[in-house]
Amino acid sequence: MTIADIKNYLDAEVLCGEELMYKEVHTACGSDMMSDVLAYVKDQSVLLTGLCNPQVVRTAEMMDIICLCFIRGKRPSQEVIDLASERDLVVLASSKRMFEACGILYANGLAGGAVLE
Amino acid sequence: MSNLVLKYTVDAEDFTRAGEASSDVKGKLKRMGVPPDAVRKVAIAMYEGEINMVIHADGGEITVEITPSQIIMILADKGPGIKDIDKAMQAGWSTASENVRALGFGAGMGLPNMKKYSDEMKIDTVIGVGTTVTMKVNI
Known part of the structure; x- marks a missing residue:
């Protein structure tokens, strides 16, 4: 699946990284707790979250995540979008709720990926 | 070749800036050609530590x-x-406030995570004086 596919499946808006939409992604995770993302995520390349502060971008950066998707209609500030843009992250925004967004992507072949023990 | 030493001051005033030091180190290690697995371990371990310094300790210094x-x-x-270091090392145990949780942290995973991502970790702490955490990641 490409990031462009995610945009279509989630009826999402692209907030930055339009030129990187061709990138292939195989695994994703969904969480509002960055502590848990840092603790359990291993090789996921997409993060779905309803948390909107700059630490979402920092967490993605540390974990080598390449696409952030804000859900539940959450919109990050321009400062957060700029921070993501500087790090070559694609930022999407969808009005779908977490359960639904994860379910749609999973049903279309995006896996959960490995969990760090 | 002499060892490279980097120094950072972590400012606790502004939560939005937490992680800047870790981000800088990650970028430098990548550019130096350090293997990606080691870079990621350093980035995550240091970022957790940096967040801890902001949440619990009013900032500090990182070398x-x-x-x-x-x-x-x-x-x-x-x-x-x-x-209580034993309790602090337990996954899920946290003294963080609701405010911190609302920011996406304080799940009680900080120190356990730092230990998980480092090859060696040592904590020196004195009540009322401060804490020094030393972490080593092998290349």
Whole structure:
């Protein structure tokens, strides 16, 4: 699946990284707790979250995540979008709720990926 | 070749800036050609430590030493100290406030995570004086 596919499946808006939409992604995770993302995520390349502060971008950066998707209609500030843009992250925004967004992507072949023990 | 030493001051005033030091170290290690697995371990371990310094300790100083065989991170703060290290090392145990949780942290995974991502970790803490965490990641 490409990031462009995610945009279509989630009826999402692209907030930055339009030129990187061709990138292939195989695994994703969904969480509002960055502590848990840092603790359990291993090789996921997409993060779905309803948390909107700059630490979402920092967490993605540390974990080598390449696409952030804000859900539940959450919109990050321009400062957060700029921070993501500087790090070559694609930022999407969808009005779908977490359960639904994860379910749609999973049903279309995006896996959960490995969990760090 | 002499070892590279990097020094950072972590400012606790502004939560939005937490992680800047870790981000800088990650970028430098990548550019130096350090293997990606080691870069990621350093980035995550240091970022967790940096967040801890902001949440619990009113900031502090971080020194990172890069040697040919390992990366040594020393995170020193003048915070309240850790009362019960055994409890603090338990996954899920946290003294963080609801405010911190609302920011996406304080799940009680900080120190366990730092230990998980480092090859060696040592905590020196004195109540009322401060805490120094030393982490080493092998290259």
